[in-house]
Amino acid sequence: xxxxxxxxxxxxxxxxxxxxxxxxxxxxxxxxxxxxxxxxxxxxxxxxxxxxxxxxxxxxxxxxxxxxxxxxxxxxxxxxxxxxxxxxxxxxxxxxxxxxxxxxxxxxxxxxxxxxxxxxxxxxxxxxxxxxxxxxxxxxxxxxxxxxxxxxxxxxxxxxxxxxxxxxxxxxxxxxxxxxxxxxxxxxxxxxxxxxxxxxxxxxxxxxxxxxxxxxxxxxxxxxxxxxxxxxxxxxxxxxxxxxxxxxxxxxxxxxxxxxxxxxxxxxxxxxxxxxxxxx
Ligand code: IPD
Ligand code: CA
Ligand code: CA
Numbered sequence: 314x315x316x317x318x319x320x321x322x323x324x325x326x327x328x329x330x331x332x333x334x335x336x337x338x339x340x341x342x343x344x345x346x347x348x349x350x351x352x353x354x355x356x357x358x359x360x361x362x363x364x365x366x367x368x369x370x371x372x373x374x375x376x377x378x379x380x381x382x383x384x385x386x387x388x389x390x391x392x393x394x395x396x397x398x399x400x401x402x403x404x405x406x407x408x409x410x411x412x413x414x415x416x417x418x419x420x421x422x423x424x425x426x427x428x429x430x431x432x433x434x435x436x437x438x439x440x441x442x443x444x445x446x447x448x449x450x451x452x453x454x455x456x457x458x459x460x461x462x463x464x465x466x467x468x469x470x471x472x473x474x475x476x477x478x479x480x481x482x483x484x485x486x487x488x489x490x491x492x493x494x495x496x497x498x499x500x501x502x503x504x505x506x507x508x509x510x511x512x513x514x515x516x517x518x519x520x521x522x523x524x525x526x527x528x529x530x531x532x533x534x535x536x537x538x539x540x541x542x543x544x545x546x547x548x549x550x551x552x553x554x555x556x557x558x559x560x561x562x563x564x565x566x567x568x569x570x571x572x573x574x575x576x577x578x579x580x581x582x583x584x585x586x587x588x589x590x591x592x593x
């Protein structure tokens with residue numbers, strides 16, 4: 314599926330080649346975090362709140378990914394969750410989450426992933442001002458590699474994937490996630506309480522990037538969250554969109570992103586948004 318505002322595919326901006334690089338680096342980083350997990354894991358620091366943690370593996374994974382991107386594409390920018398902020402000159406900025414689902418990683422629950430996206434800035438950008446043209450998400454615990462580039466469809470371990478297409482909210486399985494601050498969680502609890510009586514069920518899997526890939530692969534019907542950061546969604550939204558999902562923001566004037574993001578079948582997302590945000 315192709316966006317109407319696709320950036321021209323110059324050699325430096327060839328989405329398929331960028332997706333290949335994202336996939337290769339994501340797989341290598343994912344293998345590394347699995348090795349580190351086997352050696353044990355400890356909380357290295359906390360961020361926005363005591364429950365918002367970072368492990369040494371998050372930091373090492375980010376260092377590895379940044380070095381690999383810089384070796385392959387020294388003119389690109391890089392934005393990483395664990396502090397990387399490199400301004401590039403090529404027009405491509407990589408947006409990376411070295412471990413998405415760090416709490417699952419801490420507890421050895423098999424839902425965490427490395428997320429890597431190559432983004433551009435244009436009129437079709439998300440709320441953070443960027444939009445992925447290529448991306449990869451790798452979950453080393455399930456041995457899954459999801460890859461997409463704009464106009465190229467989405468794959469799971471090399472096989473094409475599509476969303477379920479479910480349009481009836483009453484029989485939809487809807488995933489969401491929660492932030493780390495008390496104020497944000499109070500709002501999120503209200504969203505869930507509005508939705509729960511109206512959907513098949515909800516899931517809180519613990520990795521936004523992986524949630525979006527599960528949606529893309531037809532293992533969830535929809536996903537929404539408020540408060541996501543660019544690294545949480547950059548690759549996943551492209552994979553979901555290329556698998557047939559529609560993305561909406563908080564209202565029709567606001568692009569999807571931190572204020573709110575909902576993804577699912579084109580004829581489901583507006584109703585889901587109304588239910589979740591109803592009364593705000
Ligand atoms: C978190 C996960 C979680 C989502 C949070 C994110 P992290 O990322 O994606 O599913 O609900 O909003 O912050 O901290 O594990 O990288
Ligand atoms: Ca994350
Ligand atoms: Ca993370």
